[in-house]
Amino acid sequence: MLDKFPCRSHCPINYALESFGDKWTLLIIRDLMFKAKQSYGDFLASNEKISTNILADRLKRLEEMGIVIKSVNETNRTKMIYSLTPKGQDLLPIMLEITKWSGKYDAQTNAPKPFLDSIENDRLRLIEDIQAGWKSAKKQ
Amino acid sequence: MLDKFPCRSHCPINYALESFGDKWTLLIIRDLMFKAKQSYGDFLASNEKISTNILADRLKRLEEMGIVIKSVNETNRTKMIYSLTPKGQDLLPIMLEITKWSGKYDAQTNAPKPFLDSIENDRLRLIEDIQAGWKSAKKQ
DNA sequence: CTGTATCCTTAGGGATACTG
DNA sequence: CAGTATCCCTAAGGATACAG
Numbered sequence: 251m252l253d254k255f256p257c258r259s260h261c262p263i264n265y266a267l268e269s270f271g272d273k274w275t276l277l278i279i280r281d282l283m284f285k286a287k288q289s290y291g292d293f294l295a296s297n298e299k300i301s302t303n304i305l306a307d308r309l310k311r312l313e314e315m316g317i318v319i320k321s322v323n324e325t326n327r328t329k330m331i332y333s334l335t336p337k338g339q340d341l342l343p344i345m346l347e348i349t350k351w352s353g354k355y356d357a358q359t360n361a362p363k364p365f366l367d368s369i370e371n372d373r374l375r376l377i378e379d380i381q382a383g384w385k386s387a388k389k390q
Numbered sequence: 391m392l393d394k395f396p397c398r399s400h401c402p403i404n405y406a407l408e409s410f411g412d413k414w415t416l417l418i419i420r421d422l423m424f425k426a427k428q429s430y431g432d433f434l435a436s437n438e439k440i441s442t443n444i445l446a447d448r449l450k451r452l453e454e455m456g457i458v459i460k461s462v463n464e465t466n467r468t469k470m471i472y473s474l475t476p477k478g479q480d481l482l483p484i485m486l487e488i489t490k491w492s493g494k495y496d497a498q499t500n501a502p503k504p505f506l507d508s509i510e511n512d513r514l515r516l517i518e519d520i521q522a523g524w525k526s527a528k529k530q
Numbered sequence: 531c532t533g534t535a536t537c538c539t540t541a542g543g544g545a546t547a548c549t550g
Numbered sequence: 551c552a553g554t555a556t557c558c559c560t561a562a563g564g565a566t567a568c569a570g
Contacts, residue, residue: 259437262492263420263485269492272562273411280403290532297399301564306533316495328570330532337495344491345403347483352402352409355456355477412542430552441544446553468550470552 269315270341274300275308276348279334279341282318288331317341409455410481414440415448416488419474419481422458428471457481 258264270276277298281287287296293305300308309332312318317338323329334341398404410416417438421427427436433445440448449472452458457478463469474481 258439261417261420261437262489263416264438265492265495266488267413267416271411271413271416273407274563276403276407276411277401280401297401298404299398299564302533302566303535304563307562328531340491340494343487344484347487348406349402351480351484352405354480355405414543434552439544442546442553443555444543447542468551 266344269317272308274298274304275312276345278305278308278312279317279338280345282332282334282338283342283345288333289329290332293332312338409457412448414438414444415452416485418445418448418452419457419478420485422472422474422478423482423485428473429469430472433472452478 257268270279277296277300278293281293281296285292287293290305290309293300293309294302309318309320313320315337316335318332319335321331321333323331397408410419417436417440418433421433421436425432427433430445430449433440433449434442449458449460453460455477456475458472459475461471461473463471
């Protein structure tokens, strides 16, 4: 526990994983972003049944990372309100792409659905371009 | 260990988390997708220093989920080759959005960088639209 | 209702030795 | 080199009780 943000590397994918790479954090962000939830009890009520200690821990981490901000409900001073900071709102495109991917591959059958098949060749070509760029960058 | 894919809910975000919601899986996908790595030793050599047991476990899971496919290197029959299936290649947009997000928020300073600021209002409006849609859907 | 705290079990994962 | 296997410790997390 010496270092809360260990930083295994400076890769952007790794940075994201160290920010929200666990089984719970993105569910809280989903609730804030898509379901307009904003209180501790709201998050507890979600289908995945997060436990109180995990929820408290993740909310604290999200606050420390500047993704979530905690404020007092002015109409009910005992109640806290959690909301997304701009940094948290910027996760929207990631959330949308995740939703698209999961929608294509159904949890039960694992079968690909057709609605994205038309872009398959473009996607493949883009991966090849990126890899070619990476290899030539390493040679230099 | 009765159930390898426990399925806490049928939310698409949750499906993604149960597919690759851990600290290591996305790094393997990154190596396959962007760095053209394809062998066990290639993955072991990455900066984040994944350990052998974790790597073997994640490769097996990725295979079971149909994200990665394992085949024999025909020029060197003792060598296995890992590559992305179409389902794995479909993770590209997610990976790109993650890279953009991490690029905007530097791991060291946490400071937002300016190059995406112009879309901030659009993003905020989109979140509001989605939440409004969610709330009206629940009322029905 | 909003959290904290505690207890306890399991899963994650590092280190290292070992096998084909 | 491509994995397996084992040892062992720490982190994750479920259940539940408790406090403001």
